[in-house]
Amino acid sequence: MSRIGKKPVPLPAGVTATLSGQSIEVKGPKGTRTFNATDDVTITIGEGEVKVEPRGSSKRARQQWGMSRSMIENLVTGVTTGFKKELEIQGVGFRAAMAGNVLKLNLGYSHDVDFTPPPGITVTAPKQTEIVVEGIDEQQVGQVAANIRKWRAPEPYKGKGIRYKNEFIFRKEGKKK
Structure with a gap:
């Protein structure tokens, strides 16, 4: 049962x-x-x-x-109530901003990353280091959040990148002299 x-x-x-x-x-x-x-x-x-x-x-x-x-x-x-995923950006110079309906991400590349959300999904950037993805379809909200995170996934040495809020990143110890 x-x-x-x-x-x-x-x-x-x-x-x-x-x-x-x-x-x-x-x-x-x-x-x-x-x-x-x-x-x-x-x-x-x-x-x-x-x-x-x-x-x-x-x-x-x-x-x-x-x-x-x-x-x-x-x-x-x-x-x-809808569904919501919150992302955090960590790293010097990494930031997010909304320009109309387009999310502009500055992630250390030589160019800005422009992300246009699909219809039915609302993306906002309340702060330069926070991104909020909202919608009524749980699968689509999670997929959009994963697509945004994929542009700069957190790396294990310094933890720089885009992560989910309250996500734990296992940190590695660097080289020793």
Whole structure:
């Protein structure tokens, strides 16, 4: 039995869910998101909650049960509060600034890095050393944050680069004389 799959997904006030076949659409104050479930699970919408049940007892049905419930919960969270990833920049001369909708990164290269976020994702730079990525799709927010981090990943000797907030970078000891 899936401990995750057994729990129903509560629908907060202001959020509506509609089901058509195996596709569920969730509407909320921040937008609309959809999820297409596989044929291994049955989705039902009740009084202020969404329930997911497996069809049969195969291994694949049990796997899809917990995963589908988690995906539906992410839809509800996305349209109510949204998702957010915070990045920090460390290094002398490394900075970020917004120019309209474009994030301009100065990361020690001979040129500035211009990053245009995809539609549905909001990128802000409240300080020169902080970047905040927000949106209603958890996967897309994480992918955009990873793409920004990839321009200058933190190095293990001095820790310079772009890192997630509160990320621990294992530091190496340098050369000894």
